[in-house]
Amino acid sequence: MKEILPLAIEGSELSKPIIISGPCSAETREQVLETARRLVYAGVKIFRAGIWKPRTKPGGFEGVGEQGLPWLNEVKEITGMKTATEVATPNHVELAIKAGVDLLWIGARTTANPFAMQEIADSIAVLKPDITVLVKNPINPDIELWIGALQRLYNAGIRHLGVIHRGFSTYGLQTYRNHPQWRIPLELRIRYPQLPIICDPSHIGGKRELIATLSQQALDMGLDGLIIESHYNPDTAWSDAAQQVTPENLEVILNNLVYRTTPIPEENLTSLRQQIDQLDNDLLDILAKRMNISREIGKYKHSHNIPIVQSGRFSDIMSSRITAAKNLGMSEEFMRTVFSAIHEESVRMQLTLDNEPHP
Ligand code: PEP
Ligand code: MN
Numbered sequence: 001m002k003e004i005l006p007l008a009i010e011g012s013e014l015s016k017p018i019i020i021s022g023p024c025s026a027e028t029r030e031q032v033l034e035t036a037r038r039l040v041y042a043g044v045k046i047f048r049a050g051i052w053k054p055r056t057k058p059g060g061f062e063g064v065g066e067q068g069l070p071w072l073n074e075v076k077e078i079t080g081m082k083t084a085t086e087v088a089t090p091n092h093v094e095l096a097i098k099a100g101v102d103l104l105w106i107g108a109r110t111t112a113n114p115f116a117m118q119e120i121a122d123s124i125a126v127l128k129p130d131i132t133v134l135v136k137n138p139i140n141p142d143i144e145l146w147i148g149a150l151q152r153l154y155n156a157g158i159r160h161l162g163v164i165h166r167g168f169s170t171y172g173l174q175t176y177r178n179h180p181q182w183r184i185p186l187e188l189r190i191r192y193p194q195l196p197i198i199c200d201p202s203h204i205g206g207k208r209e210l211i212a213t214l215s216q217q218a219l220d221m222g223l224d225g226l227i228i229e230s231h232y233n234p235d236t237a238w239s240d241a242a243q244q245v246t247p248e249n250l251e252v253i254l255n256n257l258v259y260r261t262t263p264i265p266e267e268n269l270t271s272l273r274q275q276i277d278q279l280d281n282d283l284l285d286i287l288a289k290r291m292n293i294s295r296e297i298g299k300y301k302h303s304h305n306i307p308i309v310q311s312g313r314f315s316d317i318m319s320s321r322i323t324a325a326k327n328l329g330m331s332e333e334f335m336r337t338v339f340s341a342i343h344e345e346s347v348r349m350q351l352t353l354d355n356e357p358h359p
Contacts (some may be wrong), residue, residue, distance in 0.1 A: 001151060004194050005159040007132045009082050009102045014046075015130075017259065018225030020103075021250055022048035024240035025061065026068035027333075035232040036075040037186055038247035042254060047072070047081040048102065048227060052092055053239055054109045061238040069099035076100070085135075088116065090123035097127045105134040108166055111149040112138035118152050125156035132160040134198060134227075141168040141181050143188060150195075162196035163188065164227055166219070167204035170175055172298070175333055177206025180214070182221060189222070202229040202243045211245060212253045219257060228253070290342070291349065298350030308350045314343055 007014045021039055023048060026049040027031050036047050049072060053063035075304050084103040087093045088110045096104060104124070110116050124131060133153055137143045137347040150161055165185040167178025185197050199218030201211045233236045235245035284313065318339055325335040 001154045001192060001195075002138055003159060004154070007103075007134075007162050007196050008130075008160050009041075009046075009132060015223050016196075017219065018196070019044055019254065020046040020198070020225070020227040021230045021247075022084075023050075023231045023237065024202075024229045024244060025050040025053050025238055026064050027061075027062075027238045028201070029071045029074070031232055032068070033074060035079065035230060035247060036079050036081060038080045039230060039250070040297065042247050042251035043313050044247075044250070045081055047075050048084045048105075050089060051096070054086075054088060054107050055239075057318065060292050064289040066095055068279055069095060076102075084195050084200070087120060093120055093123040097124075097131065103132045103134065105164060106136060108136045108139045110130060111135055112140065112142075112145055114145075114148060114152070117149045121152040121156035121158065121239070124158055128352050129157045130160060131158070132162065133158055133294075134162045134164050136164040136200070137165050137184070138169065139169045139178070139182055139215050141179075143184055146184075147166065147191075162198060162224070164198045164200050165204075165223070166200035169300040175354055176204055176210070178204050180217075182217070185223065186221065187346055196297070198225040198227050199223045200227045202227070202240070206243050208234065208243055208245045208249070213296070215253060219259060230311065244328060259305055269342070269346070287342070291346065292351060294346040295353070298346075298353045299352065302353050315342070 006208070007018060021044045023031065023035055032049055033352070038208065039047065051063050051068045051072075052065060055060060055062055073083065074081055075081055079154065082102040083100075083170065084105060085096055086107045087096055087104050088107055093104070098143075106117070106120065110120070110213050124133060135149050138149070146163070150163070152160060163185070165180070167176060167180050167186070168175075170179045185199075188195065189197060199215065201214035201218065205211055205214050211228060215228070227241060228250060229244045230247050230250045231241075231244040232246065234246060235241055270305050298308070300306075318336065320340055322332050322335045326332065
């Protein structure tokens with residue numbers, strides 16, 4: 001994907017940061033137009049609205065469908081905003097493009113499906129290959145699947161490509177609806193530096209209270225824009241009510257964001273990086289020591305026929321480390337990730353001992 005072109009609408013390149021906002025779903029003509037009118041005051045130039053909604057379970061609101069497309073056209077006429085919607089089938093592509101939608105995005109569930117992606121890519125290539133297409137990450141944290149979806153579009157001749165980072169599914173109750181796993185979009189940035197990355201704090205957080213913080217984090221990491229769900233009356237929204245904000249609230253969020261354009265002086269950065277390098281070396285050293293001790297414990301268990309995993313011990317480690325970490329200003333979630341990984345590796349190592357002959 002050497003020739004990815006900047007995001008553009010009708011030949012004009014979109015200026016950064018790219019801000020897209022609008023309701024999760026188009027519900028009624030009034031809701032679409034009223035939300036759009038108020039978003040204009042927040043400075044939004046691209047209006048999003050889901051016309052077809054992929055729902056996890058049947059029985060939920062699956063979008064108003066085709067009848068909502070003329071409402072998007074009215075948004076264009078009345079407010080001058082450009083429009084964006086999600087497409088999941090060649091039929092959606094055809095209807096959206098014929099209705100004059102300016103930008104298409106591929107939803108997280110569709111990105112994960114290579115057959116659907118190929119069909120969508122082929123139909124966009126026939127109907128409007130120069131349209132901008134944004135590809136949401138697949139719901140599972142699989143960067144290759146994400147890249148594969150992009151390649152299908154690219155190979156079909158679509159060049160104005162970008163991605164939307166909307167977080168990744170996790171099991172059980174979490175702080176986030178979809179875990180951000182920032183290292184995945186950052187790896188994508190390293191592999192495809194020219195590919196614009198837009199963050200979707202609404203679907204990552206799942207709660208409107210998290211949008212401002214997540215948006216700032218995204219900008220601090222150098223991402224290129226934000227797509228934020230907004231609704232004229234969020235609590236009554238037919239889908240994703242908890243994560244939508246009013247257009248006025250969006251304006252406050254956007255105005256409070258810090259766009260870091262002044263680079264940190266190079267000499268400060270060098271000294272900070274040297275400190276990080278040193279600390280990372282110390283960390284590696286400590287980790288290696290811990291693993292060696294763990295290996296000794298493994299040998300002991302092995303020779304005394306003691307099972308490797310003692311769940312009581314692991315929960316004690318977790319809770320004491322989390323308490324200590326919190327006192328040091330680190331989050332519970334971060335500690336859980338770190339200690340689960342360390343514990344997993346210790347167990348893996350002790351298991352390999354089990355495959356060795358008894359002493
Ligand atoms: C959406 O943008 O409303 C949506 C359905 O998002 P995702 O595909 O990220 O779940
Ligand atoms: Mn939504």
